[in-house]
Amino acid sequence: xxxxxxxxxxxxxxxxxxxxxxxxxxxxxxxxxxxxxxxxxxxxxxxxxxxxxxxxxxxxxxxxxxxxxxxxxxxxxxxxxxxxxxxxxxxxxxxxxxxxxxxxxxxxxxxxxxxxxxxxxxxxxxxxxxxxxxxxxxxxxxxxxxxxxxxxxxxxxxxxxxxxxxxxxxxxxxxxxxxxxxxxxxxxxxxxxxxxxxxxxxxxxxxxxxxxxxxxxxxxxxxxxxxxxxxxxxxxxxxxxxxxxxxxxxxxxxxxxxxxxxxxxxxxxxxxxxxxxxxxxxxxxxxxxxxxxxxxxxxxxxxxxxxxxxxxxxxxxxxxxxxxxxxxxxxxxxxxxxxxxxxxxxxxxxxxxxxxxxxxxxxxxxxx
Numbered sequence: 001x002x003x004x005x006x007x008x009x010x011x012x013x014x015x016x017x018x019x020x021x022x023x024x025x026x027x028x029x030x031x032x033x034x035x036x037x038x039x040x041x042x043x044x045x046x047x048x049x050x051x052x053x054x055x056x057x058x059x060x061x062x063x064x065x066x067x068x069x070x071x072x073x074x075x076x077x078x079x080x081x082x083x084x085x086x087x088x089x090x091x092x093x094x095x096x097x098x099x100x101x102x103x104x105x106x107x108x109x110x111x112x113x114x115x116x117x118x119x120x121x122x123x124x125x126x127x128x129x130x131x132x133x134x135x136x137x138x139x140x141x142x143x144x145x146x147x148x149x150x151x152x153x154x155x156x157x158x159x160x161x162x163x164x165x166x167x168x169x170x171x172x173x174x175x176x177x178x179x180x181x182x183x184x185x186x187x188x189x190x191x192x193x194x195x196x197x198x199x200x201x202x203x204x205x206x207x208x209x210x211x212x213x214x215x216x217x218x219x220x221x222x223x224x225x226x227x228x229x230x231x232x233x234x235x236x237x238x239x240x241x242x243x244x245x246x247x248x249x250x251x252x253x254x255x256x257x258x259x260x261x262x263x264x265x266x267x268x269x270x271x272x273x274x275x276x277x278x279x280x281x282x283x284x285x286x287x288x289x290x291x292x293x294x295x296x297x298x299x300x301x302x303x304x305x306x307x308x309x310x311x312x313x314x315x316x317x318x319x320x321x322x323x324x325x326x327x328x329x330x331x332x333x334x335x336x337x338x339x340x341x342x343x344x345x346x347x348x349x350x351x352x353x354x355x356x357x358x359x360x361x362x363x364x365x366x367x368x
Contacts, residue, residue, distance in 0.1 A: 008044050011231040015040050018230030022059050058082040060229035061115050064357035070333035072309050073241050075316040083116040091179035095189040105240050106197050106219050111302040115239035126235045129365035131178035135221040139173040180365050199299045203291040208268045216248050218301045226362040242302040244309050249289035250337040306336035310343035328353045
């Protein structure tokens, strides 16, 4: 997939800024910075690009998390575990590394923030790409005008089916991974079931809730974003933290165009759903989020509630300001979807300035 490439001067400018910041934060001398920039300048002049050293890649990935304006969980940015897999050339080996990521990050439920970085974009071409939005994601099927499963997966599910995959047609079928080498046709890889940890969503005291048969996966591993460090693009760099409860309970399972569970929960609660003035939506939403938090806790899977997450973000802000770094943020994403006005974030403006390194949305891979 050929994309527009940066000219040497632009790439050198971005590399210079990154190396200065990275080396300064790591306590490396100006002499080492100067020597490294001489190496990079020569490499860019000869090849049109440059290669990050291992520690530059590691710290750059951590900086990218710290600079992610939409993430409320940046307090632990320095704890990101980084797997350098830039030497991987084939989809087969890449799949092995992705399964390793899933297993390591899941950690039996004690989730570890993790990123696996594959080969960078070179001359506008991507050595490897993944089609999935997340490494673990449920399929979506359209039958007789109704959606079974996750509506956000309809297109990818159809593509997988066209390539020979067949799910069980349940609301919680885990999609295979679709990996692509260069511009070749993508390949499908089924994730072994023993590596996919799921949580049965139950309610501590609501009669009938447990009969709904709801579940969700333990780890959200974003896989379709581009990691950019010092002007170098890594188009395949899946990463994860852990869930904030409202991501599941107030969005994935609650949104009308996703799993739309609120009417069913309201029915179990005996609420009046004829008028929105009864606030049945709000009552059902709270109970669904109680169920999610309860279930992940009972399963021993790391999760954070939105109030704790907001307090952690406040600590992140304080630490950053003490160091002398401005805190940027996308307010519309930082406020939780449940009771946002009860958090300090709701009452505070943020500059949505984009700072590099960072994670960016990117175009889908080329189809064949």
